[in-house]
Amino acid sequence: MAHRRSSIKKIRVDRKRHEQNQRVISNLKTVTKRLKALIDQKKHPEAAACSREVFSKLDKAVKKGVIHANVASRRKSRLALGLNRLKTAQA
Numbered sequence: 001m002a003h004r005r006s007s008i009k010k011i012r013v014d015r016k017r018h019e020q021n022q023r024v025i026s027n028l029k030t031v032t033k034r035l036k037a038l039i040d041q042k043k044h045p046e047a048a049a050c051s052r053e054v055f056s057k058l059d060k061a062v063k064k065g066v067i068h069a070n071v072a073s074r075r076k077s078r079l080a081l082g083l084n085r086l087k088t089a090q091a
Contacts, residue, residue: 024061024066032079035054
């Protein structure tokens with residue numbers, strides 16, 4: 001257990017940040033799974049609308065420092081690839 005006041009505060013702040021980051025990450029996973037399910041079900045209009053939400057949440061997570069910018073870029077790229085495949089398959 002920490003003894004100094006600053007160490008105790010650091011533990012408290014770290015715990016709070018961890019909980020906030022976990023909330024953001026959990027929400028990201030949820031919306032990403034929803035988008036992947038829509039792509040698998042071949043529902044293009046719904047998937048396109050959901051993709052805007054997912055991309056926005058990924059960008060916000062980067063802005064908050066929860067995930068790295070390259071990770072968000074990679075995820076967006078892969079999801080967009082699936083969405084584009086769905087679009088060309090329907091055309």
